Amino acid sequence: MRRILMIALIALFMTACAEAEDVGPVGIAIHGGAGTMDPEDMDEEREAEYHAALEEALEAGHEVLADGGESLDAVQAAIRVLEDEPLFNAGRGSVFTSDGENELDAALMDGRDLNAGAVAGVRKIRNPIDLTRLIMDESPHVLFSGAGAERFAENFEDELEFVDPEFFHTDHRWEQLQEAQREEAEQGGEFRSERNPGSEHALGTVGAVALDAEGNLAAGTSTGGMTNKRFGRIGDVPILGSGTYANNETAALSATGHGEYIMRAVTLHDISSVMMYGEKSLEEAADYVVNEKLVDMGGNAGVIAIDGEGNITMPFNTSGMYRGSIDVDGNVKTAIFAE
Amino acid sequence: MRRILMIALIALFMTACAEAEDVGPVGIAIHGGAGTMDPEDMDEEREAEYHAALEEALEAGHEVLADGGESLDAVQAAIRVLEDEPLFNAGRGSVFTSDGENELDAALMDGRDLNAGAVAGVRKIRNPIDLTRLIMDESPHVLFSGAGAERFAENFEDELEFVDPEFFHTDHRWEQLQEAQREEAEQGGEFRSERNPGSEHALGTVGAVALDAEGNLAAGTSTGGMTNKRFGRIGDVPILGSGTYANNETAALSATGHGEYIMRAVTLHDISSVMMYGEKSLEEAADYVVNEKLVDMGGNAGVIAIDGEGNITMPFNTSGMYRGSIDVDGNVKTAIFAE
Numbered sequence: 001m002r003r004i005l006m007i008a009l010i011a012l013f014m015t016a017c018a019e020a021e022d023v024g025p026v027g028i029a030i031h032g033g034a035g036t037m038d039p040e041d042m043d044e045e046r047e048a049e050y051h052a053a054l055e056e057a058l059e060a061g062h063e064v065l066a067d068g069g070e071s072l073d074a075v076q077a078a079i080r081v082l083e084d085e086p087l088f089n090a091g092r093g094s095v096f097t098s099d100g101e102n103e104l105d106a107a108l109m110d111g112r113d114l115n116a117g118a119v120a121g122v123r124k125i126r127n128p129i130d131l132t133r134l135i136m137d138e139s140p141h142v143l144f145s146g147a148g149a150e151r152f153a154e155n156f157e158d159e160l161e162f163v164d165p166e167f168f169h170t171d172h173r174w175e176q177l178q179e180a181q182r183e184e185a186e187q188g189g190e191f192r193s194e195r196n197p198g199s200e201h202a203l204g205t206v207g208a209v210a211l212d213a214e215g216n217l218a219a220g221t222s223t224g225g226m227t228n229k230r231f232g233r234i235g236d237v238p239i240l241g242s243g244t245y246a247n248n249e250t251a252a253l254s255a256t257g258h259g260e261y262i263m264r265a266v267t268l269h270d271i272s273s274v275m276m277y278g279e280k281s282l283e284e285a286a287d288y289v290v291n292e293k294l295v296d297m298g299g300n301a302g303v304i305a306i307d308g309e310g311n312i313t314m315p316f317n318t319s320g321m322y323r324g325s326i327d328v329d330g331n332v333k334t335a336i337f338a339e
Numbered sequence: 340m341r342r343i344l345m346i347a348l349i350a351l352f353m354t355a356c357a358e359a360e361d362v363g364p365v366g367i368a369i370h371g372g373a374g375t376m377d378p379e380d381m382d383e384e385r386e387a388e389y390h391a392a393l394e395e396a397l398e399a400g401h402e403v404l405a406d407g408g409e410s411l412d413a414v415q416a417a418i419r420v421l422e423d424e425p426l427f428n429a430g431r432g433s434v435f436t437s438d439g440e441n442e443l444d445a446a447l448m449d450g451r452d453l454n455a456g457a458v459a460g461v462r463k464i465r466n467p468i469d470l471t472r473l474i475m476d477e478s479p480h481v482l483f484s485g486a487g488a489e490r491f492a493e494n495f496e497d498e499l500e501f502v503d504p505e506f507f508h509t510d511h512r513w514e515q516l517q518e519a520q521r522e523e524a525e526q527g528g529e530f531r532s533e534r535n536p537g538s539e540h541a542l543g544t545v546g547a548v549a550l551d552a553e554g555n556l557a558a559g560t561s562t563g564g565m566t567n568k569r570f571g572r573i574g575d576v577p578i579l580g581s582g583t584y585a586n587n588e589t590a591a592l593s594a595t596g597h598g599e600y601i602m603r604a605v606t607l608h609d610i611s612s613v614m615m616y617g618e619k620s621l622e623e624a625a626d627y628v629v630n631e632k633l634v635d636m637g638g639n640a641g642v643i644a645i646d647g648e649g650n651i652t653m654p655f656n657t658s659g660m661y662r663g664s665i666d667v668d669g670n671v672k673t674a675i676f677a678e
Contacts, residue, residue, distance in 0.1 A: 114603040114636070120484065120573070141572045142599045145459065145484050148571025232487025233480045234459070241580050241605035260481045264453040266580035266608040273612030297453070 023213045025328035026065035027310040030057050030078050032088040033204035034256045034302030037320030039337055047336065050087060054324040054334040057081040061208055062326045071210040071218035071252070072110055072133070079106075079129040079220050082206035086170050088322070089204030091127060094168050094224020096177040102168035103146075104224055105237040108132040111217030111246035118238035120145040123168075125153055126161040129222050134159060143238055173227070180228040205237060207254025209246070209306045217252035217308060219244050226259075235259030241269030250275040251282050253305040257318065261299025265289070271303065282307040290315040362552045364667035365404035366649040369396050369417050371427045372543035373595045373641030376659030378676055386675065389426060393663040393673040396420035400547055401665045410549040410557035410591070411449055411472070418445075418468040418559050421545035425509050427661070428543030430466060433507050433563020435516040441507035442485075443563055444576040447471040450556030450585035457577035459484040462507075464492055465500040468561050473498060482577055512566070519567040544576060546593025548585070548645045550667075556591035556647060558583050565598075574598030580608030589614040590621050592644040596657065600638025604628070610642065621646040629654040 032054060061078030065071070083091025094102040106128035107118035117135030120143065125131050134156050135144060144152055153160055207221040221244040223237045236243035236259035243259065245268035246252035253268040261267075267289060274285035286305050294301050295317050302316025302323075310328035314321065316338075324334035371393060400417030404410070422430025433441040445467035446457035456474030459482065464470050473495050474483060483491055492499055546560040560583040562576045575582035575598035582598065584607035585591040592607040600606075606628060613624035625644050633640050634656050641655025641662070649667035653660065655677075663673035 116603055139570075140599065141570070142602050143573040143578075145571035145573055148569065152570040230487065231478075231480070231491040232484035234482040234484055239482075239578055240602050241608060245605075260479065263481050263579050264455055266584075266605065269580060269605040269608050270612065273609065273616055277612055277616035 023068070024215050025310040026062070026211055026213050027306050027312055027326060027328050028058060028061045028065060028074055028078060028208065028210040029304040029306055029312045029314060029325040030054060030061070030082065030206070030208045030323065031254065031256050031302060031304045031314070032082060032206050032322030034316045034318045034321035035204065035300070036318060037337065050322055050336060051334045053082070053085045053087050054322060055332065057085075057208070058324050058326050058332060058334070061210060065210060065212050068213055070214070071212040071216050072108065074210040074212065075108065075208040075218045075220040076129050076133055078208040078210075079206060079222050080127050082208075083127050083129060083222055086172070088206045089224045090206040090222040091224075092168055093170050093173065095173050095204070095227040097225070098181070098228045098230040100177065102165060102224055103229075104128045104168075104222070105235060106132050106220070106222040107238045107240065107244035108136055108220040109218065109240060109244050109246040110136065111219070111248040111252055114247060116142050116240050116244075118143040118240070118244070119149045120234045120238045121232060122146070122149050122153070123165045124150055124162050126163045126167065129220055130160055132220070142240070145234070146232070168224070176227050184228065205243070205256035207244070207256060207304060209252035209254055209304055211252070211306050211308065211310050215248070215308055217246045217248050217306065219246040219252035219254050221254045236262035236267075239263055241266050243268070245269055245272060247272055248308060251305045251307045253303055255301055255303050256321065257301030257316075258299050261294060261297055262301055265294060265297060265299060267294065267301065268303065271305065282311050283313045286313045286315050291317055362407070363554050364649040365401070365550055365552050366645050366651055366665060366667050367397060367400045367404060367413055367417060367547065367549040368643040368645055368651045368653060368664040369393060369400070369421065369545070369547045369662065370593060370595050370641060370643045370653070371421060371545050371661030373655045373657045373660035374543065374639070375657060376676060389661055389675060390673045392421070392424045392426050393661060394671065396424075396547070397663050397665050397671060397673070400549060404549060404551050407552055409553070410551040410555050411447065413549040413551065414447065414547040414557045414559040415468050415472055417547040417549075418545060418561050419466050421547075422466050422468060422561055425511070427545045428563045429545040429561040431507055432509050432512065434512050434543070434566040436564070437520070437567045437569040439516065441504060441563055442568075443467045443507075443561065444574065445471050445559070445561040446577045446579065446583035447475060447559040448557065448579060448583050448585040449475065450558070450587040450591055453586060455481050455579050455583075457482040457579070457583070458488045459573045459577045460571060461485070461488050461492070462504045463489055463501050465502045465506065468559055469499055471559070481579070484573070485571070507563070512563075515566050523567065544582070544595035546583070546595060546643060548591035548593055548643055550591070550645050550647065550649050554587070554647055556585045556587050556645065558585040558591035558593050560593045575601035575606075578602055580605050582607070584608055584611060586611055587647060590644045590646045592642055594640055594642050595660065596640030596655075597638050600633060600636055601640055604633055604636060604638060606633065606640065607642065610644065621650050622652045625652045625654050630656055
């Protein structure tokens with residue numbers, strides 16, 4: 001009897017060990033935008049607000065991973081928090097177009113099979129990242145724009161929260177539009193103005209990347225675009241390989257910064273390619289592309305990335321990037337300025 | 340006196356030689372779409388029409404290069420001819436959206452500095468490729484969509500030809516829309532239909548790539564999108580690194596085929612990266628990505644490409660691709676089916 005109990009206990013122990021081996025490391029990293037940031041301009045209270053918001057988003061994503069959930073779900077959970085937080089230029093808190101409207105872009109990519117969903121210029125969806133998931137799962141297409149994207153969304157009224165466009169209005173962003181338009185007028189109009197594209201006021205994005213226990217990578221990005229943008233300008237966020245990219249063979253990546261440069265450099269696919277064909281580590285590849293290639297082009301940007309082993313890197317060539325991570329050992333870290 | 344004449348003649352000769360050395364080889368390649376094509380379905384007359392249209396576009400582009408013009412201008416000249424030709428799905432001859440409209444996408448990229456211009460969903464510009472050049476030259480942005488793109492265009496009424504949307508209507512494409520909608524209804528509606536994405540009827544694109552005498556590469560692509568497309572779907576054409584890409588360090592490339600796969604694979608930047616980091620030739624890199632990686636994913640596509648030495652390759656994994664080239668030795672070639 002004792003012997004049978006012993007055998008049963010050993011079997012249980014072995015099963016537990018085997019299961020533990022199947023469950024790989026998990027990790028998550030997020031950003032809330034990169035740009036010109038001066039510690040002198042930010043008081044302690046405001047800085048604490050940013051750290052708290054980043055932590056909340058990290059925890060929302062990490063909880064999914066710790067429960068054995070998928071990296072796609074973790075990325076969505078983290079971005080939903082960042083979209084709802086008015087501090088960041090995505091979802092509520094998005095900047096205004098030159099017409100005084102909020103047009104949101106987002107993308108989500110699955111590193112398993114390179115499947116993806118993306119939207120450009122939506123105005124009535126509270127969490128654009130949720131719409132990207134539906135495009136990925138429920139349509140044969142990848143990228144929808146404007147009113148068309150919202151017509152697609154109307155087929156999923158149970159899964160999505162529709163809001164009045166007024167929902168996205170924040171006084172802070174409205175004031176930024178007025179300022180941008182005053183500056184533009186002083187500089188001679190829409191074709192001549194030279195707004196600092198790396199300025200925190202002009203840009204901003206949120207993003208998340210995650211590795212789940214099954215070893216699958218996912219990446220997502222969401223933004224309100226550029227203050228005072230016009231002409232239906234689409235930036236890098238919904239462009240696979242530029243603002244958003246995930247591939248189980250290399251890494252999950254999300255970019256933030258001057259979208260035009262990120263697109264011309266096909267920044268995230270470039271990092272992935274340096275790893276894949278140049279056989280560099282994630283950290284080496286991301287550092288090379290962000291701190292050498294983009295700097296040579298004049299492109300202000302930051303990137304968050306995680307690879308299949310849970311290595312996390314968050315390089316940026318601006319003076320700051322709102323960012324945070326929970327690594328494979330559970331260490332929580334949030335930061336704003338260079339360290 | 341004779342001696343002075345001799346010296347003058349020698350100087351002249353040396354100058355001519357030096358100039359000849361500065362003038363490098365030139366070349367151009369174009370496509371008019373890839374897909375499922377059966378030689379049995381095409382009579383000789385129709386086939387001859389395609390060959391003639393391809394030759395006309397090649398000559399328009401090559402003339403620019405032979406005169407010492409820039410690759411960007413050559414690409415624009417060739418694509419303008421293809422856009423105006425109703426045989427191809429771009430400009431006049433574009434397919435219809437599910438709403439019975441024509442929405443055109445295009446992109447142009449400069450291999451010298453990775454500068455670019457792109458549009459998605461324009462309806463009133465006769466030659467979208469000309470609008471992409473203006474976006475590249477006259478705006479700090481890269482990609483404009485829909486009505487916004489046309490608002491930008493209105494600033495350039497001297498440089499662009501505006502047309503009534505009816506201009507793009509062809510009976511042939513209208514009939515294809517009716518057929519697509521009948522098929523869709525039989526299959527149970529918009530989310531369930533499984534149109535063969537590689538079918539010539541569903542897709543189509545035109546593109547051009549060129550090398551000029553200064554050694555600069557450029558690429559352009561233009562399309563009417565997918566028959567029966569909806570939701571403001573944006574395909575690969577205006578996405579840098581997916582449907583259009585040029586980089587003097589590697590190659591100028593234009594893709595055609597199932598846009599969603601081309602975007603998920605970031606196809607053209609992938610070919611460029613295999614050359615840059617994997618140190619393969621253009622032909623090896625393009626063959627690997629089109630005939631191995633995309634085939635493994637299930638993506639029907641074709642690519643035209645030229646590198647800095649004038650090497651041209653035009654791989655496709657479908658049964659045909661309308662294509663042509665004039666190589667560095669002036670050889671003119673046009674083809675439709677696999678050889």
